[in-house]
Amino acid sequence: MASLINGTAPSTEDADGRPAAETDVDVVVVGAGFAGMYLLHLLRGHGFSTQVLERGAGVGGTWYWNRYPGARCDVRSIDYSYSFDPDLEQEWEWSEKFATQPEILRYANHVADRFDLRRDIRFETGVEVAQWDEAGRRWRITTDDGTEVTARFYIMATGCLSSSKRPEVDGIDDFRGDTYHTGHWPHEGVDFTGQRVAVIGTGSSGIQSIPLIAEQAEHLTVFQRTPNFSLPSRNGLPDPDELAAIKADYPAYRDLARQSFGGAPRPLPTKGALDVGDDERRAVYQSAWDEGGLGGILASFTDLRTSQEANDTAAEFIREQIRSIVDDPEVAEILCPHDHPFGTKRPCLDTNYYATYNRSNVDLVNLRATPLVRLTESGIVTSERHYEFDAIVFATGFDAMTGAICNVDIRGVGGLELRKKWEDGPRTYLGLMVAGFPNLFTVTGPGSPSVLSNMMVSIEQHAEWITGCVVHLRGEGARAIEATVEAEDDWVEHVREVGDATLYPKANSWYMGANVPGKPRVFLPYVGGVGPYRRICDEIVADGYRGFALSH
Numbered sequence: 126m127a128s129l130i131n132g133t134a135p136s137t138e139d140a141d142g143r144p145a146a147e148t149d150v151d152v153v154v155v156g157a158g159f160a161g162m163y164l165l166h167l168l169r170g171h172g173f174s175t176q177v178l179e180r181g182a183g184v185g186g187t188w189y190w191n192r193y194p195g196a197r198c199d200v201r202s203i204d205y206s207y208s209f210d211p212d213l214e215q216e217w218e219w220s221e222k223f224a225t226q227p228e229i230l231r232y233a234n235h236v237a238d239r240f241d242l243r244r245d246i247r248f249e250t251g252v253e254v255a256q257w258d259e260a261g262r263r264w265r266i267t268t269d270d271g272t273e274v275t276a277r278f279y280i281m282a283t284g285c286l287s288s289s290k291r292p293e294v295d296g297i298d299d300f301r302g303d304t305y306h307t308g309h310w311p312h313e314g315v316d317f318t319g320q321r322v323a324v325i326g327t328g329s330s331g332i333q334s335i336p337l338i339a340e341q342a343e344h345l346t347v348f349q350r351t352p353n354f355s356l357p358s359r360n361g362l363p364d365p366d367e368l369a370a371i372k373a374d375y376p377a378y379r380d381l382a383r384q385s386f387g388g389a390p391r392p393l394p395t396k397g398a399l400d401v402g403d404d405e406r407r408a409v410y411q412s413a414w415d416e417g418g419l420g421g422i423l424a425s426f427t428d429l430r431t432s433q434e435a436n437d438t439a440a441e442f443i444r445e446q447i448r449s450i451v452d453d454p455e456v457a458e459i460l461c462p463h464d465h466p467f468g469t470k471r472p473c474l475d476t477n478y479y480a481t482y483n484r485s486n487v488d489l490v491n492l493r494a495t496p497l498v499r500l501t502e503s504g505i506v507t508s509e510r511h512y513e514f515d516a517i518v519f520a521t522g523f524d525a526m527t528g529a530i531c532n533v534d535i536r537g538v539g540g541l542e543l544r545k546k547w548e549d550g551p552r553t554y555l556g557l558m559v560a561g562f563p564n565l566f567t568v569t570g571p572g573s574p575s576v577l578s579n580m581m582v583s584i585e586q587h588a589e590w591i592t593g594c595v596v597h598l599r600g601e602g603a604r605a606i607e608a609t610v611e612a613e614d615d616w617v618e619h620v621r622e623v624g625d626a627t628l629y630p631k632a633n634s635w636y637m638g639a640n641v642p643g644k645p646r647v648f649l650p651y652v653g654g655v656g657p658y659r660r661i662c663d664e665i666v667a668d669g670y671r672g673f674a675l676s677h
């Protein structure tokens with residue numbers, strides 16, 4: 126792709142058939158997940174020479190890495206799919222309501238083929254340093270193979286949950302059996318047949334994998350620190366009539382998603398949980414539980430995110446379901462969450478999770494009562510006893526939202542380190558740009574709806590906004606854009622204020638950075654809603670990129 130900014134040469138291949146490293150391009154994008162892929166497609170379409178740097182050997186981002194048993198999307202596939210190409214959305218058929226990781230990865234590869242993306246992606250290439258060159262008004266990006274690429278624009282499309290973390294526990298490397306992290310699952314799969322297996326962690330990854338590991342392993346022991354609310358997916362075949370109706374007018378359906386609160390079309394509730402009688406409230410929860418899916422209960426009343434008393438009614442309804450599914454009342458009680466309001470930690474979506482504890486080959490260890498002490502050569506020690514295992518699965522999550530960005534040593538104007546700037550919590554304007562870091566964009570960054578939304582909708586919105594921005598700069602003959610400190614301060618305050626009006630800050634969640642020791646306690650995403658956020662972004666553009674400074 127010849128650059129319309131620099132006049133660089135078209136991309137070519139090296140001796141191994143990999144794209145040869147262009148050393149100077151208009152745009153470097155880090156990450157070939159759904160965000161990086163769409164950005165590449167858009168930017169190339171506008172004539173920008175673009176190079177995507179991807180540490181994996183293939184496209185797909187989170188769906189490339191998270192291959193644990195049971196991994197599947199907790200947003201319906203009809204919603205969790207690209208909307209930018211009418212032919213693509215018509216031709217692709219999802220085989221289940223909630224697609225599995227292999228199917229979503231097939232979709233990512235299909236998109237890469239269909240739009241010929243791979244020729245501008247350098248796989249197995251990590252980024253270590255990115256430094257703003259003030260004189261040249263360009264980013265200098267150093268990769269882990271020692272090459273340097275320069276680019277006018279630098280986009281971190283590194284995902285919100287891509288920097289995995291192991292548990293902080295003594296002796297973690299002492300264990301002689303096999304260890305796995307759900308976020309880095311072996312590509313060839315794992316056969317647990319005949320093994321004694323431990324799973325540490327009961328977030329979404331643990332809750333999806335536990336039922337399948339239990340079916341295969343000789344014995345499974347689950348180590349739970351904090352119980353989570355999990356809702357049944359009621360997965361199955363997509364409803365053909367519904368699918369046909371959506372496909373008959375996909376643009377209208379997509380538009381509803383873009384204007385919605387969470388990025389999927391769903392009617393907004395009109396009543397508070399405390400405004401209705403017990404019977405009506407219960408019927409609403411029961412119907413959402415029976416229907417399955419994540420959005421139902423949380424979106425059933427207006428006040429579940431803001432009123433503890435209202436939230437308690439939903440939380441108690443779910444605890445009742447857990448008690449009715451799990452045969453052993455003591456085990457059921459350990460599985461009942463009491464320490465955070467429903468929805469303030471990301472609820473999980475499962476198939477047979479709670480029923481798995483009725484199996485004779487599954488045990489649950491309550492780490493609140495008997496804390497983890499250390500790993501040994503042969504197993505795990507809690508304050509109560511030593512457990513022996515053949516394999517241990519860490520389902521212990523991620524350094525969310527800021528981890529992957531801060532893994533790169535990013536330095537802006539005057540050598541300002543992003544890690545230092547974000548020491549007390551991330552500061553962004555719209556979750557898109559950072560004052561002091563011209564021409565650096567973050568996709569679904571902290572301060573945007575991102576993880577509180579259907580990521581596909583938020584990714585497309587950010588990719589389109591960023592592309593629109595660089596097209597605008599080219600039209601203006603501007604070489605750089607930067608968020609002003611004032612606009613950033615106001616946005617950070619707005620994000621905090623909106624977050625504080627909800628129950629979210631009450632939970633020790635990864636939304637709050639609470640799962641990473643030493644991470645500042647800040648509510649990371651923007652809870653104002655996908656539709657309202659999009660309108661704010663659009664108004665800022667219409668107002669001449671209000672809050673941004675352009676320079677020539």
Ligand code: N01
Nearest residue numbers: 197198199292293326327328329330350351471520521522
């Ligand atoms: O990670 P998590 P995850 N000792 O952080 C426990 C998305 N996702 O990978 O709560 C003992 O939620 C920790 O305990 P606690 C989704 O957005 C989506 O499961 O900190 N336990 C917790 O139980 C999700 O929210 C899908 O007390 C320790 C667990 O490990 C996000 O990714 C599927 C520990 C970590 O849970 C992250 O989910 C999968 C320790 N030292 C994931 N450290 C979809 O369906 C941690 N834990 C799309």
